[in-house]
Amino acid sequence: ELKVEQNPLFLSMQEGKNYTIYCNYSTTSDRLYWYRQDPGKSLESLFVLLSNGAVKQEGRLMASLDTKARLSTLHITAAVHDLSATYFCAVDVTGTASKLTFGTGTRLQVTL
Amino acid sequence: DTAVSQTPKYLVTQMGNDKSIKCEQNLGHDTMYWYKQDSKKFLKIMFSYNNKELIINETVPNRFSPKSPDKAHLNLHINSLELGDSAVYFCASTRTGGYNSPLHFGNGTRLTVT
Numbered sequence: 635e636l637k638v639e640q641n642p643l644f645l646s647m648q649e650g651k652n653y654t655i656y657c658n659y660s661t662t663s664d665r666l667y668w669y670r671q672d673p674g675k676s677l678e679s680l681f682v683l684l685s686n687g688a689v690k691q692e693g694r695l696m697a698s699l700d701t702k703a704r705l706s707t708l709h710i711t712a713a714v715h716d717l718s719a720t721y722f723c724a725v726d727v728t729g730t731a732s733k734l735t736f737g738t739g740t741r742l743q744v745t746l
Numbered sequence: 747d748t749a750v751s752q753t754p755k756y757l758v759t760q761m762g763n764d765k766s767i768k769c770e771q772n773l774g775h776d777t778m779y780w781y782k783q784d785s786k787k788f789l790k791i792m793f794s795y796n797n798k799e800l801i802i803n804e805t806v807p808n809r810f811s812p813k814s815p816d817k818a819h820l821n822l823h824i825n826s827l828e829l830g831d832s833a834v835y836f837c838a839s840t841r842t843g844g845y846n847s848p849l850h851f852g853n854g855t856r857l858t859v860t
Contacts, residue, residue: 667848671787676836679848720787724849733802734849736781736789 636661638725640737648745650712655740657706657723664701665726667734668708670719677722681708713744749773752837752852759827760860766823767855769837777801778820779838779849780812789836795820796842827859 637660647653657666668680681690683699683706690697694717696709706723720741724734752769759765771778779802780792794802795814809825820837837852 669848676853677789677849677851679850682848722789733791733794735791739787739789741787 636725636727636735638723638735638737640721640723640740642740643738644741644743646743646745647710647713649714652712653710655708655710655721655742657708657737659704659706659723659725659735659737661725661727662701662704663725663727664699666699666706667724667726668697668706669722669724669736671722671739672719680721710742713742715744715746718742718744750837750839750850750852752835752855754855755853756856756858758858758860761827761829763827764823764825765827765857766821767835767837767857769820769822769852771818771837771839771850771852773839773850775839775841775850776817777840777842778814778817779840780820780822781836781838781851783834783836783854785833793820793822824857827857829859832857832859 639658641656666683669677670680671677681697686701688699694711699706720739722739723737750771777796779794781789783789792806793812797817798814811823814820834854834856836854838849840849
């Protein structure tokens with residue numbers, strides 16, 4: 635059974651600091667997705683990573699995928715309060731995006 | 747607006763009741779899903795339909811019955827509600843083979859069983 639684990643589960647950081655969220659998964663896959671969820675809201679797609687070595691950046695967030703290590707990272711640069719949310723990675727092992735298995739989520743709190 | 751919309755947003759009911767949640771997408775997708783998010787924010791797939799055909803049915807009590815009248819709609823009916831059914835239920839959709847296209851989620855239905 636595919637397991638997708640994120641760490642940390644909770645992250646409190648000050649504005650302006652850098653940090654990385656890690657997503658490890660247990661089965662070979664070259665398709666990984668990152669989502670953001672604000673409290674009480676829906677999930678918003680952030681990044682789609684489709685191959686080994688894929689790197690994508692949007693604003694202060696950068697995601698990467700190492701399929702050999704079965705690891706994806708979400709790096710936060712110079713955090714701002716607006717980035718406070720829960721971040722999920724999700725892995726697709728079907729090859730058709732028909733079934734995503736979500737990680738445990740990382741709740742990020744950026745303090746002023 | 748193009749979106750995945752689900753109703754109702756909130757649902758409060760007593761144990762033993764039967765309730766339904768409706769979902770519609772106008773994105774032209776052919777695959778739709780129900781996910782359950784528990785109180786610890788853990789998201790787990792429940793069902794998936796492709797062009798009205800059930801393709802994923804995870805270990806879900808048979809009190810839960812999805813129905814897809816067409817590829818743009820996927821409803822979830824729950825019989826004999828239990829306290830443990832309290833959660834947020836998300837509908838989502840995507841295009842088959844669209845691995846470059848992420849799941850699009852609805853705004854969720856918060857179900858509270860008392």
